[in-house]
Amino acid sequence: MKLYRSFEPGQPIIWEGDRMDFVGSVVTGVATLTQTLEDGRTQMVGLLLPSDFLGRPSRDLAPYNAVAATRVVLCCFRRKPFEQMMRSTPHLAHRLLEMTLDELDAAREWMLLLGRKTARERIASFLTLLARREAALHKRQPGGRMQIDLALTREAMADYLGLTLETVSRQISTLKREGVIELVGKRAIILTDFERLAEESGDDADGGYPD
Amino acid sequence: MKLYRSFEPGQPIIWEGDRMDFVGSVVTGVATLTQTLEDGRTQMVGLLLPSDFLGRPSRDLAPYNAVAATRVVLCCFRRKPFEQMMRSTPHLAHRLLEMTLDELDAAREWMLLLGRKTARERIASFLTLLARREAALHKRQPGGRMQIDLALTREAMADYLGLTLETVSRQISTLKREGVIELVGKRAIILTDFERLAEESGDDADGGYPD
DNA sequence: CGCACTTTTGATGACCATCAATGGGAGTGG
DNA sequence: CCACTCCCATTGATGGTCATCAAAAGTGCG
Numbered sequence: 277m278k279l280y281r282s283f284e285p286g287q288p289i290i291w292e293g294d295r296m297d298f299v300g301s302v303v304t305g306v307a308t309l310t311q312t313l314e315d316g317r318t319q320m321v322g323l324l325l326p327s328d329f330l331g332r333p334s335r336d337l338a339p340y341n342a343v344a345a346t347r348v349v350l351c352c353f354r355r356k357p358f359e360q361m362m363r364s365t366p367h368l369a370h371r372l373l374e375m376t377l378d379e380l381d382a383a384r385e386w387m388l389l390l391g392r393k394t395a396r397e398r399i400a401s402f403l404t405l406l407a408r409r410e411a412a413l414h415k416r417q418p419g420g421r422m423q424i425d426l427a428l429t430r431e432a433m434a435d436y437l438g439l440t441l442e443t444v445s446r447q448i449s450t451l452k453r454e455g456v457i458e459l460v461g462k463r464a465i466i467l468t469d470f471e472r473l474a475e476e477s478g479d480d481a482d483g484g485y486p487d
Numbered sequence: 488m489k490l491y492r493s494f495e496p497g498q499p500i501i502w503e504g505d506r507m508d509f510v511g512s513v514v515t516g517v518a519t520l521t522q523t524l525e526d527g528r529t530q531m532v533g534l535l536l537p538s539d540f541l542g543r544p545s546r547d548l549a550p551y552n553a554v555a556a557t558r559v560v561l562c563c564f565r566r567k568p569f570e571q572m573m574r575s576t577p578h579l580a581h582r583l584l585e586m587t588l589d590e591l592d593a594a595r596e597w598m599l600l601l602g603r604k605t606a607r608e609r610i611a612s613f614l615t616l617l618a619r620r621e622a623a624l625h626k627r628q629p630g631g632r633m634q635i636d637l638a639l640t641r642e643a644m645a646d647y648l649g650l651t652l653e654t655v656s657r658q659i660s661t662l663k664r665e666g667v668i669e670l671v672g673k674r675a676i677i678l679t680d681f682e683r684l685a686e687e688s689g690d691d692a693d694g695g696y697p698d
Numbered sequence: 699c700g701c702a703c704t705t706t707t708g709a710t711g712a713c714c715a716t717c718a719a720t721g722g723g724a725g726t727g728g
Numbered sequence: 729c730c731a732c733t734c735c736c737a738t739t740g741a742t743g744g745t746c747a748t749c750a751a752a753a754g755t756g757c758g
Contacts, residue, residue: 303517311599313689319602332588334581339592345517366556376587377635381550382512383594388522390601391530396712420696430737438602440715445738447564462723462737606746641705652748656706673705673755 278353283307289330290338298352299331305348306427309340310435319382319390320436325409329375333359346427381459390438393478398437399447400476403457407470423466489564492553494518500541501549509563510542516559517638519548520551521646530601531647532594540586544570557638601649604689609648610658613685614668618681635679 280303282291289307290296309322321340325331329344333355349402362369389401404418406426411418426433429446430441437444448465451457456473458466467473491514494500500518520533532551535541540629541553544566551610573580600612615629617637622629637644641652641659648655659676662668667684669677678684 309595311595312710313599313603313692315689317603317689319599321598334585334665340595366574366577366580369577369584372695373580373587374545376584376591377546380587380591383591384522384551385599386598387601388524388533388551390528390598392524392528426523429553429735440544441737443714446714449738473738478526478528480525562748640703652705653707654746656704657746660706 277357278351281350281352283348283350285344285346287344289342289344289348289350292338292341294338295336296331296338296370297355299329299333299355299358300350300352301329302326306345307348308343308345308432308436309429310338310343318435319438320432321386322379323436326413329372331355332484333362333372345432378482395437395439395443395447395474396450397478398439399444400473401478402433402437403465404470404474404477405469407467407473421459421466421468421471422470423464425464427463488568489562492561492563494559494561496555496557498555500555500559500561503549503552505546505549507542507549508566510531510540510544510566510569511563512540512560513537514560515563516602519556519558519639519647521554522551529646530649531643532597533590534647537624542566544573544583556643559622580680589681590642591632606648606654606686607661607676608689609650610655610662611684612689613644613648614676614678615681615685618678618684623647632677632679633681634671634675636675638674 279458281300283305292311295298304326307324307330308320308322309324310318312318325341330350337339362372389398390440393401394464403424404423407418407422410422410424428436433439434441448459452459455468456476458468460466492511494516503522515537517539518535519531520535521529521531523529535553541561542549544622568697573583600609604612614635617635618629619635621633623636641655644650645652645655657669659670664682666679667687669675669679
């Protein structure tokens with residue numbers, strides 16, 4: 277009934293317009309959802325971390341490209357039986373509605389970032405978002421000094437943030453120079469002071485989102 | 488059980504953080520959903536046209552500001568009975584999931600616009616969006632010469648498109664000078680050639696989204 | 699008619715994209 | 729072990745697009 281599928285970094289999981297015959301959730305790794313214009317400009321519209329859901333019941337065709345950013349393990353269900361289950365257990369349908377509403381909120385928060393924030397604010401928002409998710413995984417509050425793995429290339433970050441990879445690199449360098457962050461190798465970052473960075477994100481001071 | 492409420496242009500319908508004790512759908516008029524940063528920068532995250540749904544079951548607090556752009560009539564249900572109804576009629580829950588998925592797709596399409604499109608492409612995308620919705624209301628295909636009412640100030644358009652009102656005005660003037668559009672008074676526009684404008688939007692040539 | 703509001707148009711400059719070159723790890727093979 | 733390569737990241741130089749500041753023109757209404 278359920279089965280595990282794994283993908284290598286860079287490998288497509290599903291392509292826009294493809295028939296989707298499964299739904300699933302991320303067990304380990306990071307996957308990205310992207311849209312592109314005909315001339316190649318691309319925008320990431322979702323970042324799938326462990327526990328995130330991929331796919332949509334009652335939708336035949338994939339609306340975006342999903343690509344593995346790291347090695348990814350998915351826990352998959354075939355779509356038909358899943359939809360069957362949804363009809364028989366209303367609790368599942370409600371849960372799915374909840375999750376979709378959360379995704380909608382996240383997408384709209386990102387609209388604010390893409391439409392109105394400066395490059396610096398975008399980087400700060402992104403890093404604090406990762407820090408919050410990291411903390412949430414361990415049932416902790418984010419704060420103080422934190423290390424986060426970002427598992428994305430500069431280019432992928434740029435696609436998420438609506439910037440170029442050069443601008444991402446420059447902003448990260450600036451934050452490093454100012455001592456707000458430290459680099460650990462290429463793919464990990466230490467936030468020396470979570471609150472300081474959160475203030476740079478442009479959002480309301482508290483920045484907290486209630487459950 | 489259900490009742491109609493109306494709002495004057497500029498009047499807030501609900502404010503971020505407010506307790507939401509109703510859900511409803513737009514009968515006539517146009518309402519906007521917006522988010523703001525502390526320093527006042529504003530981004531519209533949703534445009535509610537007739538038949539659109541406002542509010543979210545199982546969410547106590549409003550996540551955004553909703554404001555009437557024109558005179559708006561809402562058909563409202565009290566939230567508690569509505570949630571009751573949702574539990575008892577699974578069909579309703581499914582319908583709501585459908586609608587939420589549609590909103591999510593729309594939000595993500597807008598992320599692509601906000602992150603990657605030029606000012607000109609944003610205007611073209613916006614006008615063709617309105618034209619499509621207008622056509623859909625009358626169960627027609629968009630195409631050829633079409634008149635659309637935009638019911639929004641330049642500033643509201645700017646907030647939707649992630650631009651300034653001056654840039655919106657300039658791009659509209661340019662399109663007019665090129666004969667792609669004509670102005671009818673201040674709040675209506677004639678697209679002299681829908682297809683021509685659709686090509687300017689930067690999306691795939693066909694631009695069609697399947698049901 | 700006069701006032702408030704919206705829109706248009708102009709002048710200037712900032713921020714970020716673009717183009718280009720350099721730097722640095724990780725992996726491979728001589 | 730050390731070239732050598734590939735990929736990714738950094739840094740620099742320059743320019744374009746759009747934001748900002750400012751003023752004028754158009755529209756609607758009491």
